[in-house]
Amino acid sequence: MVWITVFYLTAHSYVQCITYNLYLVWRVFWALYHTAWIIVTGVRADQWAGPDRSQHIKWFIFLTDWAYLCLTIATIVDAMATTYIHFKRMDIRKGAAASLPWYLRADWCLTTTAHVVSVVTSAAYWGLLYSGDEVTAVDIETHVIHRVYVILNVCVTGMLMRILHFWFPTLFGLTYSLFSLFYHLAG
Numbered sequence: 001m002v003w004i005t006v007f008y009l010t011a012h013s014y015v016q017c018i019t020y021n022l023y024l025v026w027r028v029f030w031a032l033y034h035t036a037w038i039i040v041t042g043v044r045a046d047q048w049a050g051p052d053r054s055q056h057i058k059w060f061i062f063l064t065d066w067a068y069l070c071l072t073i074a075t076i077v078d079a080m081a082t083t084y085i086h087f088k089r090m091d092i093r094k095g096a097a098a099s100l101p102w103y104l105r106a107d108w109c110l111t112t113t114a115h116v117v118s119v120v121t122s123a124a125y126w127g128l129l130y131s132g133d134e135v136t137a138v139d140i141e142t143h144v145i146h147r148v149y150v151i152l153n154v155c156v157t158g159m160l161m162r163i164l165h166f167w168f169p170t171l172f173g174l175t176y177s178l179f180s181l182f183y184h185l186a187g
Contacts, residue, residue: 020093024086028158030149031079037141041065044138061183066176067114067121068142071150073115074107080105109168112161115150116169122147154187 042059059065067139081103091097092104125143 020086023157024082025076027079027082030153031075034068034075034146034149038068038072041068041138041142044136062182063121063176063180064125064142066172067117068146070110070172071114071118071146074110077103077107077110108159108165111159112165113154113168113172114153115161117172118146118150120169 045059085092086101089097089101092101122143153159
């Protein structure tokens with residue numbers, strides 16, 4: 001209960017969006033879409049790593065890929081939670097649930113993190129890293145389309161983002177920073 005009162009989340013907040021059937025389609029579509037693209041970013045590593053096959057394993061060291069993986073996991077969890085609620089939790093759909101279930105709290109945490117990290121990573125890429133080279137399909141997906149998705153998702157779903165949630169993406173950023181530091185120190 002503390003979680004809900006501190007972060008102003010209620011079960012009813014989760015269903016304040018478009019009609020539930022369209023919401024289910026929206027969630028499942030994007031989960032499948034992002035899952036397909038996360039696979040493409042690995043399979044088409046030549047688009048971001050060049051022809052040197054030894055560089056392809058470095059997918060896991062880039063913030064863009066961490067951000068896109070986080071977004072993909074968040075959309076999968078969104079789809080699973082939405083599907084479960086659609087078929088098993090009519091009380092949540094009707095806004096009659098007494099409290100926010102743990103899986104929706106986890107979903108909110110993941111989604112908040114994914115949204116913030118995706119937008120920040122995309123802005124940093126285009127503002128700081130992009131050198132004017134040829135833009136690939138993977139670049140467009142991981143630095144443009146996913147940001148458009150985040151903006152549309154916030155508009156369509158009505159999922160709230162509170163200032164008190166700042167620590168979710170902050171923790172993600174600290175984790176990546178520590179990983180990156182250790183990676184570079186290890187040579």
